[in-house]
Amino acid sequence: MNALLHGRLTGLLALGAVIAVLPAFLPNNFYLDIAILAGFNAVVCVGLNLLIGYAGQISLGHAGFFGIGAYASGVLVGVYGWPPILALLTGAVVVGLLAFLVAKPILRLKGHYLAMATLGIGIIVSIVLRTESGLTGGPDGMMVEPFKIFGFELYGEKVWYWVVGVLLIGVVWLSLNLIDSPMGRALRAVHGSEVAAEVVGVDTARFKVLVFVVSAVFASVAGSLFAHYAGLITPAKADFFKSIELVTMVVFGGMASTFGAVVGAVVLTLLPQALTVFQDYQQIVLGGILMATMVFMPKGLLPTLAALLPARRRA
Amino acid sequence: MFAELLQYMLSGLTIGAIYALAGLGFSIIYNASHVINFAQGEFIMIGGMASATLTASGVPLPLAILIGCGGAMLVGVLVAKFAVERARNASTVTLIIITIGASIFLRGVAELVWGKDFKRLDAFSGETPIQFLGASMQPQSLWVVGTAAVLIVAIGLFFNRTLTGKAILATSHNRLAAQLVGIDVKRVVLASFALSAALGAIGGAVVAPITFSYTEMGIMLGLKGFTAAVLGGLGHGPGAVAGGLIVGVAEALGAGYISSAYKDAVAFVIILAVLLFMPNGLFGKRGTERV
Amino acid sequence: MKMLATTDLSPDTMSQARRVGPPILKVEHLSREFGGVLAIGDLSFTVAAGDIHSIIGPNGAGKTTLFNLVTGVYKPSGGRVLFDGADVSGMAPYRLAARGMSRTFQNLQIFFNMTALENVMVGRHLHLNTRLLPALFRFPSLVRKDREAKDRAAQLMADVGLEKYIDADAASMPYGALKRLEIARALASEPKLLLLDEPAAGLNATESREIDEVIKTVAATGVTIILVEHDMKMVMGISHRITALNQGRMLAEGTPQEVAANADVIAAYLGAAP
Ligand SMILES: Nc1ncnc2c1ncn2[C@@H]1O[C@H](COP(=O)(O)OP(=O)(O)OP(=O)(O)O)[C@@H](O)[C@H]1O
Numbered sequence: 004m005n006a007l008l009h010g011r012l013t014g015l016l017a018l019g020a021v022i023a024v025l026p027a028f029l030p031n032n033f034y035l036d037i038a039i040l041a042g043f044n045a046v047v048c049v050g051l052n053l054l055i056g057y058a059g060q061i062s063l064g065h066a067g068f069f070g071i072g073a074y075a076s077g078v079l080v081g082v083y084g085w086p087p088i089l090a091l092l093t094g095a096v097v098v099g100l101l102a103f104l105v106a107k108p109i110l111r112l113k114g115h116y117l118a119m120a121t122l123g124i125g126i127i128v129s130i131v132l133r134t135e136s137g138l139t140g141g142p143d144g145m146m147v148e149p150f151k152i153f154g155f156e157l158y159g160e161k162v163w164y165w166v167v168g169v170l171l172i173g174v175v176w177l178s179l180n181l182i183d184s185p186m187g188r189a190l191r192a193v194h195g196s197e198v199a200a201e202v203v204g205v206d207t208a209r210f211k212v213l214v215f216v217v218s219a220v221f222a223s224v225a226g227s228l229f230a231h232y233a234g235l236i237t238p239a240k241a242d243f244f245k246s247i248e249l250v251t252m253v254v255f256g257g258m259a260s261t262f263g264a265v266v267g268a269v270v271l272t273l274l275p276q277a278l279t280v281f282q283d284y285q286q287i288v289l290g291g292i293l294m295a296t297m298v299f300m301p302k303g304l305l306p307t308l309a310a311l312l313p314a315r316r317r318a
Numbered sequence: 319m320f321a322e323l324l325q326y327m328l329s330g331l332t333i334g335a336i337y338a339l340a341g342l343g344f345s346i347i348y349n350a351s352h353v354i355n356f357a358q359g360e361f362i363m364i365g366g367m368a369s370a371t372l373t374a375s376g377v378p379l380p381l382a383i384l385i386g387c388g389g390a391m392l393v394g395v396l397v398a399k400f401a402v403e404r405a406r407n408a409s410t411v412t413l414i415i416i417t418i419g420a421s422i423f424l425r426g427v428a429e430l431v432w433g434k435d436f437k438r439l440d441a442f443s444g445e446t447p448i449q450f451l452g453a454s455m456q457p458q459s460l461w462v463v464g465t466a467a468v469l470i471v472a473i474g475l476f477f478n479r480t481l482t483g484k485a486i487l488a489t490s491h492n493r494l495a496a497q498l499v500g501i502d503v504k505r506v507v508l509a510s511f512a513l514s515a516a517l518g519a520i521g522g523a524v525v526a527p528i529t530f531s532y533t534e535m536g537i538m539l540g541l542k543g544f545t546a547a548v549l550g551g552l553g554h555g556p557g558a559v560a561g562g563l564i565v566g567v568a569e570a571l572g573a574g575y576i577s578s579a580y581k582d583a584v585a586f587v588i589i590l591a592v593l594l595f596m597p598n599g600l601f602g603k604r605g606t607e608r609v
Numbered sequence: 610m611k612m613l614a615t616t617d618l619s620p621d622t623m624s625q626a627r628r629v630g631p632p633i634l635k636v637e638h639l640s641r642e643f644g645g646v647l648a649i650g651d652l653s654f655t656v657a658a659g660d661i662h663s664i665i666g667p668n669g670a671g672k673t674t675l676f677n678l679v680t681g682v683y684k685p686s687g688g689r690v691l692f693d694g695a696d697v698s699g700m701a702p703y704r705l706a707a708r709g710m711s712r713t714f715q716n717l718q719i720f721f722n723m724t725a726l727e728n729v730m731v732g733r734h735l736h737l738n739t740r741l742l743p744a745l746f747r748f749p750s751l752v753r754k755d756r757e758a759k760d761r762a763a764q765l766m767a768d769v770g771l772e773k774y775i776d777a778d779a780a781s782m783p784y785g786a787l788k789r790l791e792i793a794r795a796l797a798s799e800p801k802l803l804l805l806d807e808p809a810a811g812l813n814a815t816e817s818r819e820i821d822e823v824i825k826t827v828a829a830t831g832v833t834i835i836l837v838e839h840d841m842k843m844v845m846g847i848s849h850r851i852t853a854l855n856q857g858r859m860l861a862e863g864t865p866q867e868v869a870a871n872a873d874v875i876a877a878y879l880g881a882a883p
C-alpha cells in the first residue's frame with residue numbers, strides 16, 4: 004500500500020492496468036461515460052493536489068480555470084473556426100498567464116484569506132461566462148464542435164475513454180516526476196515551513212506561483228477536452244460548486260498523494276451516480292458522507308487505508 | 319440624480335445589513351474556533367424558510383421567527399459538536415470541507431421539509447413605500463436595517479459586558495491560556511455557533527419578505543457574508559459589519575450604474591482589490607509572524 | 610549564574626593567539642521595534658570570518674530578533690547589515706542563502722511532511738536543478754545530481770550523528786535529533802556563515818556535548834558560526850568572541866574571559882535570575 008502512495012513505477016503500472024481492463028467490465032456507454040467524467044476530474048485533481056496537497060496552498064476557484072479552458076475551446080473552435088488543438092493550447096496559455104498574473108499577489112495571502120481570494124477569482128470567471136452570452140451562450144451554455152485532429156474526429160465514448168485514460172496516465176507520470184525532484188521537495192518544504200525553506204535558498208514565492216500555474220494549466224487542458232467530449236458546456240462547470248467539488252475530491256482521496264487524488268476523483272464522481280437511488284435524500288447523504296469522512300479520516304481515504312495496513316518497506 | 323444615488327444607497331444598506339449580520343456570524347465563529355463556517359448561509363435560509371412557512375400555517379410572526387431562530391441555533395450547536403469540535407486539529411481545507419458538507423446536508427434536509435419552491439412572507443408592516451428625499455423605500459427595509467442595528471449593538475454589549483462574551487474573546491486570543499484560567503473552550507465554541515446561527519436566522523427572517531425564501535437563498539448570502547468578514551479583517555467584529563455595508567452599497571451602486579448582470583461579481587472584485595494591498599483586510603491585525 | 614565565574618576560561622581555542630579573520634558580517638546601528646517596543650536598539654558589532662562568535666543575553670534580550678534581522682526574516686526598522694562587504698539589509702532570506710548564509714531555529718522549523726533525509730536534501734536546493742521542465746520530464750542529468758544530493762545528505766546526517774534516522778519520517782523523531790537535523794539541513798546549503806539559535810536547548814548533558822563537538826568540527830572546516838546559547842559552559846568553551854545583549858542593546862563584547870569578567874554582564878544575569 005505504501006507502494007501505492009509513494010512508488011512511482013508500481014503505481015503507474017497499476018493505474019495503467021486498471022485503465023486497460025476496466026472497459027471489459029463496463030456493460031454500456033452509460034458506464035463508460037461515467038468513467039470518462041471520472042478521468043477528467045482525476046486529471047484536474049492530480050494538478051490541484053500539487054497545489055493543495057503538496058504545496059499546502061488552498062484554491063477554491065480552480066473550476067474557473069477548467070471553465071476558461073472549456074470555453075476557449077468552445078468559442079475559438081465554434082465561433083472562430085480554429086483547429087481544436089490550437090484552441091486547446093491557446094486556452095492553456097491564457098489560463099497559464101492569468102494564473103501567473105494573479106498568483107503573485109494572492110499567494111502572499113495565507114489560509115482563509117487565500118481561500119477567499121481564489122474563491123473570488125473563480126466566481127468572477129463563472130459570472131463572466133454566464134453574462135457574456137453573445138460569445139458563451141449565457142446560462143444555458145453553448146454547443147462545442149467535436150475534436151478533430153489530422154483529419155480524424157474523436158467520436159464516441161469508446162474513443163474518448165482511451166484518450167482520457169492516456170491523458171490521465173501522462174498527467175500522473177508528470178506529477179510523480181515533479182514531486183520526486185528538487186522542485187517537488189521545494190514545494191513540500193513550502194508546506195512544511197516557509198521560513199525554513201527560505202533560509203536554505205528556496206524562493207518560496209516563485210514555487211508557489213509555479214505550482215499554481217501548473218495546476219491551473221492542467222485544469223484548462225482537461226476543460227478543453229471535456230468541452231469537445233461533452234459537446235455542451237455551461238457556466239456551472241466553472242462555478243463555486245464545481246471548485247468545491249474538485250477540492251473535496253483531492254482532500255477526500257488523500258492530500259499529498261497523487262494516487263489519492265485519482266481515487267478521490269473517481270469515488271466522488273461515482274458517488275452522486277450511486278446516490279441517485281436515494282432520490283430525495285441524495286443531498287443529505289452526500290453532505291453526511293463528506294462530513295463523516297473528513298471528521299473520521301482527516302487525512303483522506305488512501306493515506307488512512309495505507310496506515311491501517313502493516314507498514315512495509317518504503318519505496 | 320441625487321434621488322437615484324440615494325435610492326441605490328438605501329437598497330445597498332438594506333442588503334448590506336444582512337451581509338453584515340452574516341459577516342459578524344463568520345467572525346464570531348472564527349474567533350472562537352478558527353473555523354470558517356461555510357454553513358453560515360444555511361442559518362439565514364433556515365430563518366427565512368421557517369418564518370415564511372410557519373406564518374403561512376397560521377403561527378404568529380414573532381413566534382415563527384423565534385422558532386426559526388431556535389431551530390437554527392440547535393442546528394448550529396449540532397454542527398459544532400458533531401463535526402467541527404471533533405476535527406479540531408484538522409487542516410484548514412479539511413475544516414472548510416466539513417462545513418461545506420454540513421451546508422449541503424442542511425440544504426438537503428430543508429428541501430425535504432419545505433420543498434424546492436419559493437416561499438412568500440408578508441412584509442411586517444405593509445408595503446406602502448416611504449418617500450425620503452425623493453427616494454422611496456419599502457418599510458421592510460427599515461425593519462431589516464433596524465433589526466440588524468439592534469442585533470449588532472446587542473452583540474457589541476454582549477462581548478464587552480458579559481462574562482460569556484468575554485470568555486469567547488479570551489478564547490479567541492489564546493485558546494490555551496483561556497483553558498488554563500478555567501474557561502470551558504468547548505462550550506465557548508458551541509456558544510459561538512449558537513450565537514452566529516441566531517444572527518443568521520433573524521437576518522433571514524427579516525429579509526425574507528424582500529428576497530423570498532427558498533432553500534438555496536443562503537448560498538450567495540453566505541458567500542457575501544464571508545466576503546464581508548474577510549474585507550473587515552477576519553475575527554474583527556466591527557470590521558465585518560463595515561465590510562457588509564461596504565459590499566452591500568457597492569453592489570447596489572455597481573448594479574445601478576454599471577451593470578446589473580455583474581452585481582454578484584462586485585463583492586468579489588472589491589475583496590480581491592483590497593486583499594491585494596491589505597492582505598489582512600481593512601481592519602485586520604498586522605503583526606509580524608514570530609519564528 | 611555561578612557558572613560564569615567558575616567556568617574554566619582557558620579552552621584550547623584560546624590557548625594560542627589566533628589570527629583574526631577579515632569581517633564577514635557587520636551590523637551597524639541596527640534596530641527593530643515591535644509595536645513601539647525596541648527589541649533591538651542601535652546595535653553595532655562585527656563578526657570575523659572563521660570565528661565562533663556567540664551572542665548571549667537573558668531571555669527577551671533580542672538574540673532571536675537579531676538572527677531574524679541578519680537572515681532577512683524580519684526587516685530592520687533602522688540600521689544596516691553588511692555581509693561579505695555588501696549591504697544586505699532587508700534582503701529576502703533565500704537571497705542571503707544564495708550568498709552563503711544559513712541558520713537553525715530556536716523553535717524547530719522542520720518539514721514534518723517529509724523524511725529526515727528529504728529535510729536535509731531540501732538544504733541542497735541551491736546546488737540542484739530546480740526548474741520546472743526538467744523536473745516534469747525527469748531529465749537524466751537531474752536524476753543523477755539528485756542521487757548525488759541524496760548521498761551527500763546521508764553523509765551530512767551521519768556527520769551530525771543521525772545515521773539511524775536516515776529513513777525516518779521527521780515527524781517520528783525525538784526533539785534532540787530534530788535539533789541536529791536542522792544543523793544538517795543548514796550545512797547542506799554549504800554556508801559561509803551559519804547562525805545557530807540555541808542548538809543545545811532542551812538537550813541533556815551528553816547530547817549537549819555532542820552538539821558542542823559538531824559545532825567545533827564545522828568551524829574547523831572554515832565556516833563562520835554565530836551561536837546563541839544559554840549553556841554558558843558551552844559558550845565559554847568554544848567561542849572566540851562573545852557579544853552580550855540586554856534589552857536589545859549591546860552590554861559587552863570581547864573574549865570569553867573579558868565578557869565573563871564584565872560587571873554589567875554579571876549584573877544583567879544576576880538581575881534576570883530569579
Ligand atoms: N514577531 C514579534 N512580534 C512582537 N514582538 C516580538 C516578536 N519577536 C520578538 N518580539 C519581542 O522582542 C523581544 C526580544 O525577543 P527575542 O525572541 O529576540 O529574545 P531572545 O533574546 O531570543 O530570548 P530567548 O532567550 O528567550 O530566546 C521580546 O520582548 C519579544 O517579545
Ligand SMILES: [Mg+2]
Binds near residue numbers: 672673
Ligand atoms: Mg531566542
